[in-house]
Amino acid sequence: MRRCFLYFFILAIMLLLPRCTHNPFDDDKISSNMAKISGRVLLGDDKSPEIVHVWLEGFDLTTHPDAQGNFSFLLPSPSLQPYGGLTGSFKIFFFMADYKLDSATVMVKNGQLLTNHGDIDENGHLRYLKILPKKLRIFLSVSPDTAIEDSTNSLLLELRIEATADTVFIHYPDRSPGPLSILFIKNLSDTTQPVKIFEGSPFASAAPMLTDSVSINPLFWYDGVTLADLDLPKGTYQIIPFFVIDHKKVPADLLDNIGRLIDKPTLQFLDVPTYRRGGTFIIVESGNK
Structure with a gap:
């Protein structure tokens, strides 16, 4: 009886084996x-x-x-x-x-x-x-959100970054005030105008990158930028702070497909698909505020 059972057991395994090792590329x-x-x-x-x-x-x-x-x-x-x-x-x-x-x-x-x-x-x-699933929330507050052209006043910036669940690592220039040390300023009213890259901290673009961890407890950075230094005509603008969201798990060829300088303070950084909230402000002519 045992020998008979063993025979049928081996036969059953042999019948199943081709299904387990099936290779679609050989068919x-x-x-x-x-x-x-x-x-x-x-x-x-x-x-x-x-x-x-x-x-x-x-x-x-x-x-x-x-x-x-x-x-x-x-x-x-x-x-x-x-x-x-x-x-x-x-x-x-x-x-x-x-x-x-x-x-x-x-x-x-x-x-x-x-x-x-x-x-x-x-x-x-x-x-x-x-x-x-969303993993990181980014919000930039600009105050005031409306300013007068040629004004010497300042814009106050508050950057808030928080993870939704797991810890996320970010990288930014090792200069004060961190992710706000380099700003990309886009003219939303006239997209034909070049994006301005503003360095609020000397030599920020040449500084080494600092790594920080972001959890569900938000991190904050603050800075002030004078309108005279920005030298912007009237229009609606968006400020985008420079920091890189860690992407070690992303294939290198995928990142190269977007651009080879996406981790640097160059215009290719803006090609990285990212949703950010806030960062907009308006500059009006004197007397129109």
Whole structure:
């Protein structure tokens, strides 16, 4: 009886074994002429997903969702891919600096999408909706929010940064007042005007970067900037403080896809998808306040 039982047990294992070791890349019957990958991604706090950086590794393809979060990729022809067509498992990454990183798995054989494998269904669509949780809140208060052109008065700045749950690390110039030592000032009234980079602390752009940890208990920084030093004409402006949200878990190739100088006080820093609140103020002509 024992010998009979053992025989059937071994037979059952042998029948199951091929299923456990099945490799879709070795199955010539699994193929697809589909080149389009689509899906949907949203932000956990209901902000518009239009600035989410959606990146497909291996192919180095980038796209951004529409207002409803829908996105799509079109794979290049296999003849335009390395080695005449890539084969393997690749990740689609969903990146926002102030939200948690997420990804989905895509399988490709000889440069063509394998549908109904990984996180892709039979129609080439992502099986599940992606929702990115917020991890860091950023708020900059500017007072007063309206000032007179050519005034010698100052703008008072209060920067508040807090994590939503887990600790988040940030990096900023080792100069007082920290993240407020370098400011990017955008003209919202006339976007053709160049962004002004203002250094409130001498040699801040050449200073080493200091690392700080942010928890659910907010951190605050304060500073004052004179309007004469800013030298701005009338218009509506936004101030963006320079600090880098740690992204050690983000693939280096994804970051390079955005820009190689995104961690530096250059205009590429503004290309990093981030939601910030506040920071706006208006300059009016004398007598119009």
